[in-house]
Amino acid sequence: MTDASALERAFATRADGVPAPAGGLVGVFGSGVPLPLIEATGARCVDIKAPPLDDAGTGATVPAVAALVEDFMDPFAARFLHRFAAGAFDRFALLIFARDDVAALSAYQYAREMRRLGHVPSRGPALHLWNLTHGLSAAIARFNRSELARLTDRLQAVLGARPDPDRFAAALEADRQRAAALAALPPGGAESFTARNAGRWMTADDHCAALKDLPVPAAPTEGPRIALVGTACDIPVLHDLCTGAGRIVADCQEYGPDPGSLWTPDEITPEALIDALAADPLALRATPPHRFTDALRKGIAGADLVISSVAPTDDAFGWEVPLLRRAVEGRGGRFLDLGFRPFRPDAAWCAEARQRMAETLA
């Protein structure tokens, strides 16, 4: 298997393609979870928020879930719940849900309640809510310390191991090497997006190895500089759309940035790791909330064109859009609001988006 196909396969099969190691498989729904700390128990972490690519066509629909999930639920949560009920995560030891993720709290509460009511079998992974609060205050830091202790206790209870300092250091070192390899990728382009995100379902070593021998993906070096903003997008559809229109210089949506980019791996303690995660200003629930607005504007600085698109279930990002437009246009840039982006956009949506992009850049 070539390195590119290993990345593509991991990206396509996602959690379904990951074997369970002896130390246990831990599923993670949402950002802000201390992955190196969990891996320091000997477990392996994989993203469970984004379903496999073929889920759109062949994914299970479980009647008991369909009866309980409202049609306005975030599609990541809805698909997770069907997959959960169909047994897709039965080989996992533990599933961790990040409270500050826009979809994870509902996914956690519904999964837990479906299990309590007997709508899904009680077998399968333990469920854990990771309550990390994004903020900088001393009170929040104290609270997050208690969450760290609660997580550590849960890891011990479920996996039979606490984070080991040597393994923690090794996980951070692997992440450092992964970050260096990712830095060689261009910020835009479907190939780069796929290669970057494949790491969510690969070990850091395997990801690094695949990235190291990967020819640098082709990406435009000329044309208008484009920034992407909006709600989570786990497929490279927007990167594809921008092909030929310009070069993507920033993807500020979830699944855009490198997930390990928040911390500096050298000499970091578990507590410092938690603080670094809590300080992420691009978390939508960051406190005080102006930090998110500021970080978003910083993220798109220098872009000639900013493209915004949101899930039809968006509650929160949409409150940023008019001011963001004003800020971009105020400095002479262009702003394209694509509006609602379907979970898996069809050809018609893409054609219209491409057309609107061309009109905006004309």
Added chain:
Amino acid sequence: MTCAADAAAYQKAWVKDLRTRIADGASYAFVNADTPHELFHVMDVPIVTNQWWSAVIAAKQLAPSYFDRMEEMGFHPHLPRYSSLPLVAQIEGDTDRQPWGGLPAPALLCARASSDEHPRIFQRWSELTGAPLHLLSAPAVPDPAPDWWHRARTDWEAFYGTARLDLMVAEMEELIAALETLTGRRFDAAAFAAYMARIDAQERLFDKVSAMIADAPKVPMRISEQMPNVMIPQWHRGSDWAMAHVQAFHDEVVDRIRSGHAVCPDERIRMMWIGAGLWFDTGFYAAFEDSHGAVFAWSMYLPFAADGYIRADHGDPLRALAARVSAMNEQLHQPPWVNEWLVREARRNRIDVAVMLVPEHDRFSGYGSHFAREALTAAGVRVVEIRSDMVDPRQWDRAATEARVRAALDEVAGRTG
């Protein structure tokens, strides 16, 4: 004059006075409903509550034009509405058509991050008015026991979690410091404790009224009357007026039950209204009395005044307040809390039919609806689900909704008759 009319008259006078005070330059705070109003009251800082103000705008039938304008401004049409209507009115800026001639800039903003939109909406308020924002964190309860209405009254430390309560207390202490700076007054812990005890007494009286209405042979008071009798004293909780009013409300209900008064003498079907009030069309609640002998016996406001507010102080009233606030809204919307509570309330009130408002664009309020529907159905309650909104009537079709409810009532009447 009935109690409900008294409450409405009081609120009207209070609003007029507040408006005068604000117009004269008094500092006020603009706050969300699930924040610790008690701190503002005890520091004598007037508050305007976001959701109440939203209902006022909706009742004046202004919401459609504001929501149309909201989309013209570039906000997408699926954003939540109940909490955003005042913001849209404020941004739009045409104060002449707003209630009171619009709100001046508040001195302080306060919200809780119970749902994702609240930080964003209040951030926009802060940018618009220059007022500082106090945002209270809202980590979730990881292992929510279903019977929250029992456990949260006294065993709240274990129920809500020590770390969560520590965080809420710390953030409330920061808010108190801001209120001290704003007013130039010191927070009086003894006065606060006495004030919290008064609120506890008020909510215990509501608890009693709630049980009386549930036990009465026939519904003695429409929910459209119950709502002002509960919510207006709740906005003023612990005040002399609120205490006296709740006692009068209690006495009126006692008298009505004793004299055999019934909203619908031919009562045959008992209904519950699930969700926030239908603020632009409260007349809907009486629409089925003549045709089907069907009466809305229950809305959340009265029982929640007891179950959501009574928190034993255990010698630490600030911590008890943290317990009251730290999952206030969540208890009404998140499984297992919402489904278990609604079934308990349906049984207690002998409910036959539940009409459930599902606001698909206020998703935080809409989540848990299907769990509730399934649980109520399993408990023998016929559920009619209505897709609409508390303040936005643009998708409200009164005739079609009445027809759906009537069909359900016919079915239930056939089953029981």
